[in-house]
Amino acid sequence: MASKTKTFTRALFAATAIHLFAAPAVLAGEVTVWFWDTKFNGAAMQEAANRYKAVAPDTTITLVDLAKADLETKLQTQFASGVTDGLPDIVLIDDLRAQLYLQSFTGSFEPLNGAIDHSQFAPYKVAVATVGENIYSLPFDSGVAGFYYRSDILAEAGYAAADMTDITWDRFIEIGIDVKAKTGHPLLSIDMANAAPFRMMLQSAGSWYFTPEGELNLVGNAAFKKAIETYSKMLQAGDTLWKPVSGWAEYTGAFTGGEVAAVPMTGVWITGTVKSAADQAGKWAVAPVPRLDIEGSVNATNHGGSSWYVLSSSAEKTEAIDFLAQVWAKDADFYQKILVDQGAFATFLPAREGAAYSSADDFFGGQTVWKDFSTWVQQIRPVNYGIFAGEVDAAILAQLPAMAAGENVDTIIENIAAQAKSAMQ
Amino acid sequence: MSPVSRILRSATYLGLGLAALISVFPFYWMLVSMTNSAVEVANGKLTFGDQLIANFQSLLTEVDMVRVLFNSTVITLFGTILTVALSSAAGYGFEIFRSRFKDHLFSLLLLMLSIPFGAMMIPLFVMFAKAGLLNSFAAILLPGIASIFIVFYFRQATKAFPHELRDAARIDGLNELQIFLRIYLPVMRSTYAAATVIVFMANWNAYLWPLIVLQTNDMKTITLVVSSLVSAYNPNYGVVSVAAVIATLPTCLVFFILQRSFVEGLTGGVK
Known part of the structure; x- marks a missing residue:
């Protein structure tokens, strides 16, 4: 027992010595993503990361789960301090607060117009992330x-x-x-x-x-x-x-x-x-x-919903944008999977044609709820x-x-x- | 005892009992919720259920608890030891040694207590970023180890420390460090116990600063984990409660162990 205690104490000191002053190094080709809700946003992002492995096996997608309010506090503190060390490459932002970030921290986010075909997404969702000519988001889940x-x-x-x-x-x-x-x-x-x-x-x-x-x-x-x-x-x-x-x-x-x-x-x-x-x-x-x-x-x-944004400070900007373009803006099957597994109802319009979006749900008495939501999402007035x-x-x-x-x-x-x-x- | 005073006493006990019940209720609810499913918790079930193991397993699946507890333990252990050691020495020094400037300096320090942490957060963050210490335990520990409140607390407590003891120790040939370690420290153990409880709780429950400076999953502390569990669209309150109990237990344990000394320490006991 005494030796176990001693071993634990030694391990504690050794690990502490390592961590006390050393910030872990970031791997090459590592795209870090900040989000909230592991089971919803995190699981969808994990699925996307798994699919991206086939496209770019050398890129690692690292997921960091935070509470929504915590994520915002961290982001705002770092933007206000001007320190970009430790900022993620991709971040999830609530649609309602998107303009606050885009207009208060000009230049902190990367416009995605050139890389993403935003006509493939619900127009109201694109509107929330548009400033002037630039569109900054990869529109994700709908709050239809x-x-x-x-x-x-x-x-x-x-x-x-x-x-x-x-x-x-x-x-x-x-x-x-x-x-x-x-x-x-x-x-x-x-x-x-x-x-x-x-x-x-x-x-x-x-x-x-x-x-x-x-x-x-x-x-x-x-x-x-x-x-x-x-x-x-x-x-x-x-x-x-x-x-x-x-x-x-x-x-x-x-x-x-x-x-x-x-x-x-x-x-x-x-x-x-x-x-x-x-x-x-x-x-x-x-x-x-x-x-x-x-x-x-x-x-x-609409009520709620959020989208993915790429930070301008990102060292892995190319990989981050490519990841979003290759999976999130292209793979309709991916959206079927996250709808079934997480109930993540996305705003990528081609996904509506998939089987999951037209399936009946017994919980709702056999109603084709996703199909109905797909109809309603197109009627949302952009503001x-x-x-x-x-x-x-x-x-x-x-x-x-x-x-x-x-x-x-x-x-x-x-x-x-x-x-x-x-x-x- | 007259009937009036008997009624008054009964009313007092009833009031106190009610107050105790209200204070204990959140803790009871947390324990009960730990054993119920998310839906049962949301529906306000107040009796123990059979979901404890399922909730515990879900938590272990979602969170690397060993790593998280390790981080919290290291931060709390080192934070507490360093803070109490440094701040007690400072408090002792401020009270015992004579200097023309010490009272002015001490007033200045006390004035700093009025600056809210939010106002210092960004400059501190920039400092630690420049020092390359972001995402390290040092970043959590360093700003807190010279706690003005604990220095103040020790200085006040030291006022009750008998000067005769110090003089006797000097006559016996002890130097200042030896007096501090061999005389002051054992005599002030109640004060140390109270300070330990206060600092331990502050470190274990630290939230905002760790949130800002810790940046990777492997550095998360228990408070950050509880916070992110609650933030889900569909939070599993049963799992959240298990995490909350785990987060609460160490502080309860430390408090109960040091309870007697804590009370003595707060009431200015010197033995």
Whole structure:
């Protein structure tokens, strides 16, 4: 025992001595990738790396898994410090924050226009990574929205799939109140600290917080006003319509636990979570997301999604771009594989023709959900998310109590605009 | 005991019991969640389940726990030893030795406590990058070993250290280093125990700085691993809880071992 302890202590000291002052050397031809979520983004990237081995056996793809917020902290610290040592060659960035990085850290990312044919990807997804003439991303997973609902509970209240298709949010509220009254199940959960549902409503009308030139576009924006009115109406319905939740665990627990009968405002990436409640197999269906009752609004929008970016500081830039071009922008079969294995619904349009994208899913009562999402993804209205979406989100969240209390909509919009304006200065 | 004081006492115990329950509940929930599936945790199940082994296996599949624990252990062990050694010597020095400038210098040091780490992070990062120390244990250890708070803590505790002992030791022929090692150190063991617990916890739970300077998978610490597990789109809360328990146990263990001395140390005990 004593000798074991001694051996361990020696090993500890020896290993420490090695690591204490020595930064591990980077291998030649090694492309490092930073991402979050090992099982989703990491697994998809690993599959891509495996396929790239056949094309370029000498290049190693090294995956570094970080929490999303951690990745952003690291990236911002390094950009701000001007130190490029240790930065990855490829990094995953959330679509909503893409413009923030591209415009705040000009020159830090490599334009990919020349190497990637972006016409092969969903246009809305390309728009989020475009600055002037340059397109910086390899568009990855889509946040195409779906209205996930419990078909068994809706049927109990007298609603069929056709009743849920291509509806407005006003109609959704009517149905929701009726379903709650008849079955006791709310059709919606609302987290008062999450502005995503509101953003989705706005994008369904092709509108955004900012003009394409980046100016605040709240006061006098008809779609924004309609979204505020609709969301206020929803909030005012209170417990006749929705269940209040706080945080991600409670949000997902509300529908996986069977209490809330739908997830109407979410992205396709929620599929894995919905399916984690195996006891509810065959009891779910997906409809197009409701639209705003306003001219130009469509039954399609986006929530989340991210893309791959190559850093200008990368020593392995050529390999990194080639890797993305050879697999991510070319291999439709790769997208079938990651759809089946990870539920990663990508925006590479040729992938839609593959078998996986047209397969029926028994969990959703045999519905060809991926095919439906493929249709909806093309209808998403492109908007420029800008660099201050977070500031406007915060201003909207601050007004949710006023919206729930039924205060004057114009005053609410003016207050949101005032707070957002001061936060953006 | 009068009925009124009996009622008051009962109410006090009830209040304290309730407060204790609220404090312990998150820990209980973490232990319970460790034994349940992700869906059960999300649904708020509060009783023990049978998923402990499955969760543990998932964690071992996803994370190189041996490597991660090794990193955390090395950082914490060396960080604690170096910080306590250096800062106690500094605190002792500040209190015992006379100098015209020491109080000014000490005030300056205390003033530095008010600078938030966020403000120093980028300059520190640039310094370590220039020194070629990024992604090494040294980068984690060096900024923390001269802890102003621990120096302050030792200086305050040293005020209670009997000067007669030092004088007697001098008469017996001990030099300053010998007095520090043979007299001061054993007498101040409660203070050392309290400082050890504080520094150990700070090192083990260190998050932001390791996140910034560590760059490869093989250098990750337990706090970074827990953070990345939670960040998944569909987090497996059962697995996260297993990792959280593993991350919490060493600090609990150290605290329980040194608990008595810790309390004595904080209340200024000198033996």
